[in-house]
Amino acid sequence: MTTARLPDAPWRHRPGFDDLCARLGAAEGETRLVGGAVRDGLLGLDVADIDLATRLRPDEVTQRLTGAGIKVVPTGITHGTVTAVLDHRPVEITTLRSDVSTDGRRATIVYTDDWQEDAARRDFTINALYADPATGDVSDYFGGLKDLEARRVRFIGDPAQRIAEDHLRILRYFRFLARFGALPPDAAAYAACRDNANSLMALSRERIADELLKLLALPDPSAVLRLMIEGGVLLPVLPEIEAAGLARLEALIARQQQAGLDMPPAAVLRLCALLPPDADVGEQIAARLKLSNKARKRIVTALTPPPAHASAQELVYRVGTEAALDLMLLDRAEASRNIGPLSHWNPPVFPLSGRDIIALGISAGPDVAKLLSTSKEQWIAEGFPDANRARAIAQAQVAEFLRSRQNS
Structure with missing residues (x-):
């Protein structure tokens, strides 16, 4: 096991957090920071969500915290997770556990006191890092620190086994690769994702949509999506996405950068770029992925030919700002217009009645x-x-x- 130290940062000193950790025996080694907070903290990124792992059983966690006046919600009690609410912010606390059996979607677990056993059930080495809340000392059981430094996303143990435990890990792998990794990908991980792509069909479409949209919301997922398309990873669940869609996505990202639009990446619009320019196909996929009515409407509008218009302002007036920007960003000819200012232009109201x-x-x-x-x-x-x-x-x-x- 190698060690490192988590740098100090404001998120480690949120109101009430030190007291919470003290009540959960962090100083005695009973509770540690885990997962994304440790990973992102080591990378110097902002940490939004704090997760704790503990040797204490959920009932004892609840008893200790409620006794101190801390609100506790049993958010995932069947999996050993409760959520403490500190200053209106959640802190998830999960008892160390080990998988008894899995079916690719859910696991039957037992509690354990062994940190390495808990780490072994996690997906990627960079997510199996633990840290002492007070000292910041990091515990690494599977080479996550070296992988983080090398920008390498690697499954813990046998990739095929990890995927068999939870099929969603295929999509999570590519999302983490796009966010934290460098190409080329880990050969064993990529091969396992390709070989087991059909297992994605066993997942709910909501889970698939959630992971896909998270991937598409990253700054530039094009290179990773190319790996997925070339490897046939999306073919079982989204056969409509082909290489031509990747070219449209790359063009869309470039146009948004050129336009200087001050807005975060729109995952739904990027999904439109990946799809054939056909509103009926878009509606079918939105229904298949069980997207919200708002997302469905946006997809259909973006994939429908725009109404006749002589100017970009006229298009905004006729279909609305968001829809007009979507149509112009997706269309090469429209994107040649100066669309940047349109994001702040308020269409006037016809002054007569x-x-x-x-x-x-x-x-x-x-x-x-x-x-x-x-x-x-x-x-x-x-x-x-x-x-x-x-x-x-x-x-x-x-x-x-x-x-x-x-x-x-």
């Missing part, structure tokens, strides 16, 4: 709606001029309408 048309001498009825519509279309074509110009447009439309009626 039916009352204004009636005031110009048109009787209430269908003619009012028709004239209001034609006036609005000319207002859009002229680039959304002010209210005075809008009224002049309406006056001209009404005059032409009245002349045509007199001549008929």
Whole structure:
């Protein structure tokens, strides 16, 4: 076992955290930091979620903390996990455990007092790092420190066995590779993911969607997605994603960077780039992945040909800012426009109503709606001029309408 030291950082001094660790016997070696907090802390990244591993059983954890007035929620009690709430922030606390049996989706566990046994059931070496909350001393049982330094994502033990225990680890592998790793991938890990890709079909579509969207939300997952597509990893669950989609994704990422859009990567839009430009296909996949209604609508809109428009502003006006930006980023010709400022442009409201048309001498009825519509279309074509110009447009439309009626 090798050791290192977790650098000091503000997240290690959140209100109440020292007291929590003291009550869970951290100074006596009963409780340690684990997983992402240790990994990200060693990399100097921001740590949002704190997880603790402990030798204490869940009932004792609950008893000790509630006795000190700390709120405890049994969020995963069947797997030995409870969540303490400190200053409105969660801290997950899980009892050391070992798998008795697994079926690729869930595991039957028993508790253990052995840190290495607990580490052995985890997925990747860089996620099986533990640290003393007070001193920051890191315990590493499977070479995670060296892998972290080398930017190598490696399964603990036999990759095929790890995947058989939880099929989702295939998708997690590529997400962690895109976030923390360097290419080429670990040969054994990549081979196991390719060989066992069919096992993804046993997973719920919600779990697949969650992992895929997390991967797509990373700064630039293109290289890793290329590995997945070339290796046929997505073929069992998303056969519609092909190499042509990867080229569209790479172009989308480049266009967003060129446009200087100050917004985080949109995972749903990137999924659209990977899919064939067909709204029906997009709707089918959104339904298959059981995405939210909002996500489904965004996918269908982005994969539907845009309405006729003479300018980027007109497109924004007709379909909304988000949909217009999506359509322009996905389309090579549209993306040549200066779309950066559009993310902060508020489409104006047409300044006239039916009352204004009636005031110009048109009787209430269908003619009012028709004239209001034609006036609005000319207002859009002229680039959304002010209210005075809008009224002049309406006056001209009404005059032409009245002349045509007199001549008929």
